[in-house]
Each structure stands twice: as C-alpha cells, then as structure tokens.
Amino acid sequence: MIVIIIKIKLTKFITKNLYLNINLQIMSFIETKTKVGELMNLETDILVIGGGSAGTMAAIVAKEQNPDSDVVIIEKGEINRSGSIAMGMDALNIVVQPGITTPELYMNSARIATEGILDYKPSFVMAERSYSMLKRLEGWGIRFPRDDENKYISLQVHAKGSFLIEMDSPELKLVLAEKVKEAGVRVINRTIVTKLLVDRGQVNGAMGFNLRTGEFVVCKAKATILANGGCARFSLPNSGYLYGTFDYPGNAGDGYSLAYQAGAQLTGFEYTNCSxxxxxxxxxxxxxxxxxxxxxxxxxxxxxxxxxxxxxxxxxxxxxxxxxxxxxxxxxxxxxxxxxxxxxxxxxxxxxxxxxxxxxxxxxxxxxxxxxTEYQLCGGHGLTGIVVNEKTETTLKGLYAAGDVACVPLQHLTGAFVFGEVAAEEAVKFASNNDLGEVDQNLIKNEEQRLLNVMDNNKSGSISVQDFEYKVRRTISDYAIPPKNEIKLKRFLWWLPRFRDDMKDIQVTDHHELSRYEEIQFILDSAELSVHASLAREESRWGWFHHRTDYPEKDDANWLKHVVLEKGLKSGEVQTLLVDIENGGEH
Amino acid sequence: MPLIVDEDLCTSCGVCVDRCTMDIIRLNDDGFPYKKYDECWYCGVCEEDCPENALIIDLPFQVK
CATH class of the missing domain: 3.90.700.10 (Succinate dehydrogenase/fumarate reductase flavoprotein, catalytic domain)
Known part of the structure; x- marks a missing residue:
C-alpha cells in the first residue's frame, strides 16, 4: 500500500488536503504496526544484506541465474537511494578493455598499489570480468561517454595502464533498484541487521530490526551474501561533524562486526586510509x-x-x-x-x-x-575486509561477501559489481544443494531480548548517542590512526572496555536511536580489529597509512604477509594470524 | 541545519521521508518535512527526488 501511494505522481486533481489525509493514514498505519516485539519471520533461498552496488547486483544476478529461487534484500536505507552511490558515480575505476589493456597489466598496477599485500586470484577475476560488467551496465542504459574515435574515455590513475572509464550516470542507483524490482526480489527496507544466524560454522541467515517501527526481523536463508559496506564512520572528520565523512556515513562497519562476531576471518585492518x-x-x-x-x-x-x-x-x-x-x-x-x-x-x-x-x-x-579526510576502513578504497577467495566465499560456510565489506584490495565500484555477480552465481549453486540450516531458537530469543533490554534500560540514559559516538571517534583519532606506535595503539585498548561498559548510559528513546546505538558497537568492533592489526604489523607500509614510528621501515623480508583476524573460539578475544600471500607478494 | 520547505509547493507526499539515505526526515503535524535527527550527509536525495521541487537543503554549519 505504501509503495503504491508514493509512486503516484501528484496531480493538481488530487487536492493537497486529500493527499495529506492519505499520508497521515499511512503514517498512522506505520505507527500502529510499530509495537516492539512484533516479529517478521522470513525464509528465503538467498539473503543479501545491504542493497547498495554489490547487493543489488547480487540480487539481480541471483534471479537471473535461477528465476525460481527466492531472493531477499535487507537494506538499512531505502533501496532507490542507498549505499555509497545513492547519487550516482562518475567512473568505473577498473575496466580492462580487450585490445587496449590486459588483466596481467592491471595486476602489475595492483601489486604496486598494495605494496605486495594482494592475493592474485580475486583481483585477476575482477579485472577479467570488468569489461563484460561495463557492457552489462551499458545494456541497462548506463552511459559511458565515447570520444571522437568512438572509444570509451579512459583515464590513467594506476601505475600501469589506463583502466578508469568515465561513466555519466547520476541515476545509476535508481536503475539498479528498478532492476531489483523487475527481477522480483523481496526488499525489506529500513532494517538494520544486528546479528548473523550461525550454527556450527555455517551461516543460516540474519536478524535485525526495522529502525522506524522496531519490528524484529528474522530471515532464515540457505545462502547469505554480506554486501553492507565498509566503515566510513571511523576517525572524526576535521570538521568535527560526525556525519561529514567522505564515504557514505550509513556504513559504520556493520558487515565487519557481523562477520567477526559470527567467526569469519578478516584482514587488512591496519590499512587505515584517508584522502x-x-x-x-x-x-x-x-x-x-x-x-x-x-x-x-x-x-x-x-x-x-x-x-x-x-x-x-x-x-x-x-x-x-x-x-x-x-x-x-x-x-x-x-x-x-x-x-x-x-x-x-x-x-x-x-x-x-x-x-x-x-x-x-x-x-x-x-x-x-x-x-x-577522516580515516576509514574500506575494501574499495583500501585493503580492509572479510577474507574472501575469488568465488567470494568467506571462511564460514554459506556466507559470501562482496563490495567494500570484502577484502579485494582497491576494488572500487568495479569490484562491488563484479563480485556482486560472482557472489550470486556461487550462492545460487550453494542454495540449490542445501536446505535451510538448523537455527537455534535461543539465538533468536536472546537477540530479541537484548534489543528489548536496550530499549528498556537506556530510556533515560544520560549521554546522547551523538555525544557518545563523538568521544569514541575522537579516541579513534587520538590513538588508532597514523602515526602509530605500540603505546599509542594500546591506549585505545585501554579505552575500549570503558566505552563498552559506558554504553549502558547512552540514551535510546526510539528505534532510530537504537540503530545508532548498534552502529556504535560496529564502530568499536572495527576499531578493535584495526588496532590489533596495527599492533601486529611491526613494520611501516603504504606510506602514511600504516606508519609505525617504532618500526619506521618497510620490511619485505618478514612482512609480505596478511594480518588476519578472527574471534578466538575459547577466549572470545581478537586472535591475530600471519598468513602467507598467495604468490609470495612479489611486486 | 534546516530543511527549507516551500509550503505552497509541498504536497506532503513523503518521498523525502522515504528516500532519505540517513533516515532523518519526518513530516510534522502539518504534514511538512523536517529533520528529526541531526545526522544529514547532505547527499541531496531529498531535494533531487522531490516531485514538486519544494525542498532545498542547506549544509550543516560545521562543513559550510
């Protein structure tokens, strides 16, 4: 009902009062639906968390691969305008044009840009599939301008080769959203995911709540694709304004935290980048x-x-x-x-x-x-993300990751689209061979109860969510970004349990504020991971982005390695592993 | 950081409420949009998607 009304283009024949009445009715319809504790119970073949560039592509391609499969997107915003490119984008940053450049040439550039901290296969697959992605988008009406010789306009922003292709598309996100609708994907808007459903190392869906109505949402799924971005709200912007970030501030490290808490491996968190x-x-x-x-x-x-x-x-x-x-x-x-x-x-x-x-x-x-700019954690602009292979498989069965949430270094928008496509192909295969997994009902009850408790206990908290976030992010600015050293990084770890404890004093008066409260937890988890990774890499690398004043030199002999993080099974603390790079990291 | 609304043009359709990327816009008792939460990213979606061109957003003072 809501969707239909909003889609009506207003005409002079509908008087303003009539329209207002309809609208107020809708609003009250929403309000009456809003009792805390109401449950939306969904089951699906493929759940996509995050309806931005990677998520919309994944959902569209999943329906393309198997029209009979049921696909659900849970989106924190509203899918027509959500994610990092709500108002379009001016370029596809990485496109290998046949006859002009090659995937191998792109790999040379990527190795230089990442200073060797790069697995070969995922980036190669991205480069290899980039041109067909451009053609797919062009087929959907996205404009890629051409020059007088009818060639795409490309620009060189990589060390080797001209891979950036101009795109002229302010309406990109609207087009993607339309394709999602046409494909028959179910979209659950304004819903924040707060926990993945995990059973013995397998992800079986997710839980969260509608940040307007408070409706508790449980979605069981055969396969789950995380596509909910990086952590834009990391250090504080110099303006001091919390939401004045370079990247879309709706991305608060949600996916990093969800994956970490579920037991997945993550990497590249010491690459704290700014522009x-x-x-x-x-x-x-x-x-x-x-x-x-x-x-x-x-x-x-x-x-x-x-x-x-x-x-x-x-x-x-x-x-x-x-x-x-x-x-x-x-x-x-x-x-x-x-x-x-x-x-x-x-x-x-x-x-x-x-x-x-x-x-x-x-x-x-x-x-x-x-x-x-402020410092951020991001798989698109940086090296930070969930560990994935070239099939977007994470280290957890049934969980795939694509876009800024996944570590395919410096993948930009091209990576979001290509790996959205790859994730869909893989998830469809997985879903066709698996039933809905077991879900421990206690997990669901506990998560719902946790959220209800916050609504209950934090009603009259003394600190506003903004005030609290300000101090968290100021402390990240103080201790978790370059120049780094051991004492400084450990200062953040001193603050961390205090912040987590002080969260009981945050005032939460509605579900919108509850979503900001949850995001503070995502920011804290992201910062914890980042600080542990920065402590682990006892060298300096990537110019300023990981500059350790106590280890000022780059040390290729010992540090051509990934710093991988995971949650310790017994301790529940961050565990750090050093993992070899696929090809030895030569660059 | 106001949302400037032309009340003669605004039809209270709620598209701005619906599309806001940070979920901060609501309609007031008179049916006109306002920023309920101080969390604007000045993405411009509300202004761009308003079918009546009734909205103008201003930048937050800190970034202006």
Missing part, C-alpha cells in the same frame, strides 16, 4: 579535475608532482608543513571548466555547487583548498 579532498565538506573531486589538467600547488606556490594522482604525495605536503595545498584550475580553458563543473555538480555529490556558491569561489579564479 586529500575538498577541505571541510570532504567531497571528492581529484580524478575529475586532475585528469582534466588541474594542478595541485602547495603554500609555497610550488606544483606538486602527482604521478598517477598519488594522494600520498599530497598528504606528504600537508604533513611536512608545506600546506595548505590547493587545486588550481585557472589555467584551464572555459569549456574544460564547464565540463568539470557539470560533472561535479550533477553526479555523486552535487551538493558541492552550493558549497562553492556559499564560499563565493569560482573555479575560473579561485583555488580549491584540499584537506585530509
């Missing part, structure tokens, strides 16, 4: 401007050498006291400026237009000051 983006607002613009002739200058007026848009070179200027740094475009021809403006002001973060208008800055004259 130099527009100071204060943290919106991206580097590739769009720098690949079109813009330059970066420092406070001394010197142009910074930017081999393949090296963000590390820019960050170095800031750290070594030659900042502020600026993007300079006043030497570009008018048509080029207009092209840059058109892209920046329509795709991904169109809010930039208002930002510049408010500051009174015109790209034709003014400089754009760059600032360091």
């Amino acid at each position: 130099p983006l527009i100071k204060d607002i943290n919106c991206p613009l580097l590739y769009i401007t720098l690949t079109r002739g813009a330059e970066v200058v420092n406070a001394l007026g010197e142009t910074i050498d930017l081999e393949y848009v090296s963000t590390q070179n820019m960050l170095k200027e800031l750290r070594e006291g030659r900042g502020p740094i600026f993007i300079k475009m006043n030497h570009l021809p008018e048509e080029r400026i207009q092209e840059i403006e058109r892209i920046l002001f329509t795709v991904e973060r169109p809010i930039q237009k208002k930002f510049w208008e408010n500051r009174g800055i015109d790209f034709r004259e003014g400089l754009i000051e760059l600032g360091e």
Whole structure:
C-alpha cells in the first residue's frame, strides 16, 4: 500500500488536503504496526544484506541465474537511494578493455598499489570480468561517454595502464533498484541487521530490526551474501561533524562486526586510509579535475608532482608543513571548466555547487583548498575486509561477501559489481544443494531480548548517542590512526572496555536511536580489529597509512604477509594470524 | 541545519521521508518535512527526488 501511494505522481486533481489525509493514514498505519516485539519471520533461498552496488547486483544476478529461487534484500536505507552511490558515480575505476589493456597489466598496477599485500586470484577475476560488467551496465542504459574515435574515455590513475572509464550516470542507483524490482526480489527496507544466524560454522541467515517501527526481523536463508559496506564512520572528520565523512556515513562497519562476531576471518585492518579532498565538506573531486589538467600547488606556490594522482604525495605536503595545498584550475580553458563543473555538480555529490556558491569561489579564479579526510576502513578504497577467495566465499560456510565489506584490495565500484555477480552465481549453486540450516531458537530469543533490554534500560540514559559516538571517534583519532606506535595503539585498548561498559548510559528513546546505538558497537568492533592489526604489523607500509614510528621501515623480508583476524573460539578475544600471500607478494 | 520547505509547493507526499539515505526526515503535524535527527550527509536525495521541487537543503554549519 505504501509503495503504491508514493509512486503516484501528484496531480493538481488530487487536492493537497486529500493527499495529506492519505499520508497521515499511512503514517498512522506505520505507527500502529510499530509495537516492539512484533516479529517478521522470513525464509528465503538467498539473503543479501545491504542493497547498495554489490547487493543489488547480487540480487539481480541471483534471479537471473535461477528465476525460481527466492531472493531477499535487507537494506538499512531505502533501496532507490542507498549505499555509497545513492547519487550516482562518475567512473568505473577498473575496466580492462580487450585490445587496449590486459588483466596481467592491471595486476602489475595492483601489486604496486598494495605494496605486495594482494592475493592474485580475486583481483585477476575482477579485472577479467570488468569489461563484460561495463557492457552489462551499458545494456541497462548506463552511459559511458565515447570520444571522437568512438572509444570509451579512459583515464590513467594506476601505475600501469589506463583502466578508469568515465561513466555519466547520476541515476545509476535508481536503475539498479528498478532492476531489483523487475527481477522480483523481496526488499525489506529500513532494517538494520544486528546479528548473523550461525550454527556450527555455517551461516543460516540474519536478524535485525526495522529502525522506524522496531519490528524484529528474522530471515532464515540457505545462502547469505554480506554486501553492507565498509566503515566510513571511523576517525572524526576535521570538521568535527560526525556525519561529514567522505564515504557514505550509513556504513559504520556493520558487515565487519557481523562477520567477526559470527567467526569469519578478516584482514587488512591496519590499512587505515584517508584522502586529500575538498577541505571541510570532504567531497571528492581529484580524478575529475586532475585528469582534466588541474594542478595541485602547495603554500609555497610550488606544483606538486602527482604521478598517477598519488594522494600520498599530497598528504606528504600537508604533513611536512608545506600546506595548505590547493587545486588550481585557472589555467584551464572555459569549456574544460564547464565540463568539470557539470560533472561535479550533477553526479555523486552535487551538493558541492552550493558549497562553492556559499564560499563565493569560482573555479575560473579561485583555488580549491584540499584537506585530509577522516580515516576509514574500506575494501574499495583500501585493503580492509572479510577474507574472501575469488568465488567470494568467506571462511564460514554459506556466507559470501562482496563490495567494500570484502577484502579485494582497491576494488572500487568495479569490484562491488563484479563480485556482486560472482557472489550470486556461487550462492545460487550453494542454495540449490542445501536446505535451510538448523537455527537455534535461543539465538533468536536472546537477540530479541537484548534489543528489548536496550530499549528498556537506556530510556533515560544520560549521554546522547551523538555525544557518545563523538568521544569514541575522537579516541579513534587520538590513538588508532597514523602515526602509530605500540603505546599509542594500546591506549585505545585501554579505552575500549570503558566505552563498552559506558554504553549502558547512552540514551535510546526510539528505534532510530537504537540503530545508532548498534552502529556504535560496529564502530568499536572495527576499531578493535584495526588496532590489533596495527599492533601486529611491526613494520611501516603504504606510506602514511600504516606508519609505525617504532618500526619506521618497510620490511619485505618478514612482512609480505596478511594480518588476519578472527574471534578466538575459547577466549572470545581478537586472535591475530600471519598468513602467507598467495604468490609470495612479489611486486 | 534546516530543511527549507516551500509550503505552497509541498504536497506532503513523503518521498523525502522515504528516500532519505540517513533516515532523518519526518513530516510534522502539518504534514511538512523536517529533520528529526541531526545526522544529514547532505547527499541531496531529498531535494533531487522531490516531485514538486519544494525542498532545498542547506549544509550543516560545521562543513559550510
């Protein structure tokens, strides 16, 4: 009922009052449905957690592979506009075009970018399947502009080869959501997943609650795909504004925490990364401007050498006291400026237009000051994620992971789509050979009771969720990001149990706040994993991102290894394992 | 960090409530949208998807 009403394009024939009445009825319909403790019990073949780029692709492809299979997406937002690309995206960052580049060439670039901490197969599969993914998207009406010779416009942002293909698609997410609907996927919106259902090392679905109505949702599934992003809300942005992050702040490390608590292995958490983006607002613009002739200058007026848009070179200027740094475009021809403006002001973060208008800055004259974003954990922009193989299999049976939540280093949007596709293929196969697994009813009762207890006990808490999160993330900024050293990292571990204990004082007055409360737990888990990984890697690597002042040198002889984390079966504490890299990590 | 609503254009359809990526918009007693929670990512979805062009979002003071 709700969906139908909202889809009606309003006409002048519907009076405002009539419409308002319908709407208030809907609202009260929602409200009356909202009794805490109500249960939505679902069973499905394939459960996809997270309806962003990877999740929508996974759901669509699962129905393509087997139209008879039942597919459910549980989405924390609303699927038409959710995830990291709610307002579209300007490029597919990694596309291997036949006859122009090769997967092997991409692997050379990826090895250099990851400094050897890279398993060969997943990234190779991504590169190999990237062009057919572009063609799939193009078939769905996503525009990839071509030049005068009818070739896709590509830009070089990798060490070897030109892999970034321009995309012109502010409506990308709407298209994906439409395909999900057409495919007959069941979508459960506004529902946060708080726990995976696990039985003897096998994942059998998930639990969570509707963050408006409080309805408790249990979904049993033959196969589960985690596709719910990285941890954008890690350290505090320099603006001090909690949600002023570079990446979509709805991603609070949900998937990392869920997988860790379920017993899966994770890796790359010591790769704490940030970018130099527009100071204060943290919106991206580097590739769009720098690949079109813009330059970066420092406070001394010197142009910074930017081999393949090296963000590390820019960050170095800031750290070594030659900042502020600026993007300079006043030497570009008018048509080029207009092209840059058109892209920046329509795709991904169109809010930039208002930002510049408010500051009174015109790209034709003014400089754009760059600032360091907050640090984040992300499989797309970094190396952080759930351990997966080239089939997106995690270390838990029945659980697959795709997109920013999974560790396929620097996979960007291409990785989200390709591994969404791969996860669907694998999950469909798994589901066809397996029944719904056993679910311990106590697990369900306990999780529901835990949530009810928070609603009950935290009603009159003395600390607002925002205040609490502010201190958690300030403490992450203080101790968990570079420059790192043992004493500093351990300061965070001193704070960690205090924070967990103090959560009893957070005020939670509705289910929206309960979802923020749960997200604080995800942030704390992500930070705990990150600090343990940073402590374990006793060397420095990836420039600033894992700079240990007590181990300032890169040590290839001993550290071409993955730092893998998992929850100790007996201790319940973070266990750290050092795991060899598939090909020895040569780069 | 206000949500600026043109009350003559707004039909209280609730698309902004429905689409908000951070789930922070609600309709007030008069049926007009407001930000119930101070958690805006200024993604611009509410403004972009409003069928009546009745909404304008402003940036939070800290990032403005």
